[in-house]
Amino acid sequence: MSTFRTLDTADIKGKRVLIRVDLNVPMKDGMVSDDTRIRAILPTVRDVSKRGGKAILLAHFGRPKGERVPEMSLAPVVPALETLLGRPVGFANDCIGNDAAQAIAKLSDGDVLLLENTRFHKGEEKDDPIFTSALAELGDVYVNDAFSAAHRAHSSTEGLAHQLPAYAGRAMQAELEALEKALTSPQRPVIALVGGAKVSSKIELLENLVTKVEALVIGGGMANTFLHAQGYPVGKSLCEKDLADTARRIMAKAQESNCAIILPVDATVAYHFQAHAPTQTYGVDAIPEDGMILDVGGLSVERINAAIDEAATLVWNGPLGAFEMEPFDRGTVEAARHAAKRTKAGQLLSVAGGGDTVAALNHAGVADDFSYVSTAGGAFLEWLEGKPLPGVEVLRQNG
Ligand SMILES: Nc1ncnc2c1ncn2[C@@H]1O[C@H](COP(=O)(O)OP(=O)(O)O)[C@@H](O)[C@H]1O
Numbered sequence: 001m002s003t004f005r006t007l008d009t010a011d012i013k014g015k016r017v018l019i020r021v022d023l024n025v026p027m028k029d030g031m032v033s034d035d036t037r038i039r040a041i042l043p044t045v046r047d048v049s050k051r052g053g054k055a056i057l058l059a060h061f062g063r064p065k066g067e068r069v070p071e072m073s074l075a076p077v078v079p080a081l082e083t084l085l086g087r088p089v090g091f092a093n094d095c096i097g098n099d100a101a102q103a104i105a106k107l108s109d110g111d112v113l114l115l116e117n118t119r120f121h122k123g124e125e126k127d128d129p130i131f132t133s134a135l136a137e138l139g140d141v142y143v144n145d146a147f148s149a150a151h152r153a154h155s156s157t158e159g160l161a162h163q164l165p166a167y168a169g170r171a172m173q174a175e176l177e178a179l180e181k182a183l184t185s186p187q188r189p190v191i192a193l194v195g196g197a198k199v200s201s202k203i204e205l206l207e208n209l210v211t212k213v214e215a216l217v218i219g220g221g222m223a224n225t226f227l228h229a230q231g232y233p234v235g236k237s238l239c240e241k242d243l244a245d246t247a248r249r250i251m252a253k254a255q256e257s258n259c260a261i262i263l264p265v266d267a268t269v270a271y272h273f274q275a276h277a278p279t280q281t282y283g284v285d286a287i288p289e290d291g292m293i294l295d296v297g298g299l300s301v302e303r304i305n306a307a308i309d310e311a312a313t314l315v316w317n318g319p320l321g322a323f324e325m326e327p328f329d330r331g332t333v334e335a336a337r338h339a340a341k342r343t344k345a346g347q348l349l350s351v352a353g354g355g356d357t358v359a360a361l362n363h364a365g366v367a368d369d370f371s372y373v374s375t376a377g378g379a380f381l382e383w384l385e386g387k388p389l390p391g392v393e394v395l396r397q398n399g
């Protein structure tokens with residue numbers, strides 16, 4: 001980490017410190033349902049506050065695409081932040097302009113303020129210099145503590161580092177150090193498990209990943225696109241059919257690279273996207289037209305666990321099913337517990353990451369049994385591919 005400017009060298013006292021954090025946390029009924037990402041940023045926020053800085057938190061929530069979507073406000077995160085931090089946290093209704101400037105003007109040294117979702121502005125995701133300047137006006141120092149958003153070259157994750165003195169926060173530093181230690185030269189065979197719902201933003205990186213691992217298990221919503229690409233029916237399941245060619249290209253690349261692709265052979269299907277909906281298990285060649293694949297089936301879990309048994313190192317991003325709703329948590333919970341058992345027995349090094357993946361491991365009660373749990377999903381996979389992460393590269397001293 002010596003190549004990064006860290007918080008240790010930052011001039012904090014009396015300064016307005018813009019801290020980019022990741023508060024894209026799982027929510028249920030308007031409340032934070034997994035606070036791992038909030039816990040991760042506490043050391044940085046406390047450090048800034050204790051050293052007499054004004055801690056001004058910048059974050060995104062969801063993908064509002066530049067619109068002010070009320071359901072994607074960060075306001076509901078404030079109570080969880082206050083409880084974990086053990087002090088009041090102010091909130092401004094916008095991340096730039098008068099609302100933000102006035103809230104910041106009222107801060108005393110050591111206070112903490114959260115600004116509204118940066119993605120309510122179109123400039124954020126475009127890394128627009130004008131939007132970046134509007135953010136930069138609000139601060140004297142910039143700290144990036146959002147490793148899990150560092151694969152995005154956005155104003156608040158990358159642009160600001162060009163306009164203000166920039167530093168890596170404690171969580172950013174810890175994540176990079178831990179991943180380097182665990183995975184720079186992993187013991188082989190390496191198996192990757194990729195699931196979840198962010199198909200379009202993660203599918204491309206699988207093409208590179210299959211050249212780095214001996215086996216790739218594909219589950220969750222991601223698997224449906226691959227099943228469709230192989231000609232299987234997927235009914236009303238989450239599936240990005242326009243990515244079928246990409247899926248086929250990845251499977252061909254995997255074959256060339258001697259990477260085994262393990263897809264579900266059966267699935268738990270429901271007709272309503274809700275907890276305790278009646279379910280039936282089907283082979284993947286017999287998914288009904290009006291059914292939705294919401295979890296991998298029992299045979300698939302057996303195959304996944306057998307593949308984990310063959311591995312020395314496991315990397316995992318993305319739940320294998322819609323784990324937030326019972327019984328669609330079964331595949332994820334069983335595979336997670338199996339990986340945890342092997343890790344505890346010293347037979348596996350297991351690294352998992354992603355906002356929902358961490359929530360799923362917590363739900364399975366095994367997050368502490370994994371070798372390392374990262375807050376990052378997509379960023380973790382891109383780091384694993386060896387891709388430079390814009391939010392990290394811009395912090396390099398000589399970069
Ligand atoms: N078969 C499926 N159908 C619909 N949603 C799914 C399915 N499998 C997994 N998911 C959803 O994927 C989401 C997590 O995906 P993603 O954001 O990619 O993971 P992470 O946050 O860990 O990187 C969860 O909300 C889960 O319900």
Ligand SMILES: O=C(OP(=O)(O)O)[C@H](O)COP(=O)(O)O
Nearest residue numbers: 024148149354355376377378379
């Ligand atoms: O939740 C996140 O990533 P993840 O789902 O890959 O863990 C980050 O907040 C990045 O969000 P994005 O994928 O909408 O840019």
